[in-house]
Amino acid sequence: MKRWFFLLVAALGLALSQQPAPLKIGVVVSATGPAASLGIPEKNTFLLLEEEANKRGVAGHRVQFIILDDASDTTQAVRSTRKLIQEDGVLAIIGTTTTPASLGMIDVVAEAKVPMISLAASKAIIAPVDAKRTWVFKTPQTEELMARAIVADMKERGVKSVAYIGFNDAYGEGWWTFFSQEAKEGGINVVASERYARTDTSVTGQILKIIAARPDAVLVGASGTPAVLPQRTLNERGYKGLIYQTHGVANPDFLRVGGKDVEGTLLPAGPILVAEQLPAGFPSKRPSLDYITRYETKFGIGSYSTFGAHAYDAWLILRPALERALKNASPDNLAAFRAALRDELEATKNVVASHGVFSFSKEDHLGLRFQDTAVMVQVQNGRWKLVRTFR
Numbered sequence: 001m002k003r004w005f006f007l008l009v010a011a012l013g014l015a016l017s018q019q020p021a022p023l024k025i026g027v028v029v030s031a032t033g034p035a036a037s038l039g040i041p042e043k044n045t046f047l048l049l050e051e052e053a054n055k056r057g058v059a060g061h062r063v064q065f066i067i068l069d070d071a072s073d074t075t076q077a078v079r080s081t082r083k084l085i086q087e088d089g090v091l092a093i094i095g096t097t098t099t100p101a102s103l104g105m106i107d108v109v110a111e112a113k114v115p116m117i118s119l120a121a122s123k124a125i126i127a128p129v130d131a132k133r134t135w136v137f138k139t140p141q142t143e144e145l146m147a148r149a150i151v152a153d154m155k156e157r158g159v160k161s162v163a164y165i166g167f168n169d170a171y172g173e174g175w176w177t178f179f180s181q182e183a184k185e186g187g188i189n190v191v192a193s194e195r196y197a198r199t200d201t202s203v204t205g206q207i208l209k210i211i212a213a214r215p216d217a218v219l220v221g222a223s224g225t226p227a228v229l230p231q232r233t234l235n236e237r238g239y240k241g242l243i244y245q246t247h248g249v250a251n252p253d254f255l256r257v258g259g260k261d262v263e264g265t266l267l268p269a270g271p272i273l274v275a276e277q278l279p280a281g282f283p284s285k286r287p288s289l290d291y292i293t294r295y296e297t298k299f300g301i302g303s304y305s306t307f308g309a310h311a312y313d314a315w316l317i318l319r320p321a322l323e324r325a326l327k328n329a330s331p332d333n334l335a336a337f338r339a340a341l342r343d344e345l346e347a348t349k350n351v352v353a354s355h356g357v358f359s360f361s362k363e364d365h366l367g368l369r370f371q372d373t374a375v376m377v378q379v380q381n382g383r384w385k386l387v388r389t390f391r
Contacts, residue, residue, distance in 0.1 A: 154242075
């Protein structure tokens with residue numbers, strides 16, 4: 001009996017030793033801090049994906065997502081990225097949630113030559129595709145794409161003047177750059193431009209200046225629950241014009257925290273936000289509904305958000321790239337495999353995902369077409385309502 005027991009243990013040990021090492025993927029998200037309402041569904045999505053991926057593996061390998069929280073802090077995001085690369089030996093980095101922190105991570109991944117897929121919005125993360133950004137890709141729509149959608153909607157509604165209030169960081173400045181340009185080209189006069197910090201508790205001074213300019217509409221260039229503050233203050237001060245937000249608020253916490261103050265909000269969003277309302281044949285409808293079903297089965301009805309879907313899309317892109325890279329390179333040679341994986345990411349074509357159809361190139365590390373990736377949405381009775389598509 002003892003002999004058989006020891007033989008069994010030895011056989012199990014041999015089998016385990018012959019299994020290939022797991023594919024380590026580093027993940028940095030903002031699970032705490034001001035951007036937590038965005039980062040938590042991203043983290044949850046990776047927990048879901050790891051469980052599902054390991055039911056069938058990736059080309060015979062298990063997958064290990066090593067998830068670190070940057071607490072919505074750029075310094076912590078950079079520190080976490082270095083740890084994942086230098087100590088954990090990850091094959092790739094996914095993250096992080098916010099634009100300033102993602103921008104801070106670029107130097108780290110470029111120096112180490114590790115491919116990265118950002119979950120943040122700014123076009124500056126991936127453009128221009130220079131010596132550093134050749135290692136960086138991303139899944140969220142840029143400010144440029146979404147500003148185009150907002151201005152198109154404003155023109156349709158007869159808006160002649162607009163004011164802007166946004167974060168005093170790279171996210172807010174990126175939105176200002178592209179929105180002000182689109183507005184000018186669209187014949188809309190920008191009459192005020194204000195800034196505030198993500199952690200501010202009052203924006204009364206800025207809002208009074210905006211109201212004094214008497215704009216037809218106001219755009220809030222912010223993300224997550226901190227985007228509620230300017231809109232609430234506008235309402236408290238009696239503003240009656242249209243209020244637009246960016247795709248950075250497309251999650252349940254914005255509705256929960258904003259309540260009646262965000263009723264009527266207009267915003268551009270990824271198709272998944274209103275997946276069930278999309279017309280038949282819209283490319284993202286099927287993958288969006290699939291993700292929603294899988295996410296809500298694990299985390300509860302109404303829990304999904306567009307931000308978790310950015311993480312989901314990153315895996316839809318990364319998984320086949322990993323499978324292709326494994327045919328020509330071994331993860332045992334980290335430098336060679338990371339380079340091969342970067343090349344396979346850049347070769348991505350026609351990946352139909354929840355936010356659009358991704359086709360990368362040497363010049364474009366986002367690879368989304370406007371008509372497939374942007375829809376206009378309005379908050380009606382505390383829910384997201386599809387206003388229009390651009391197809």
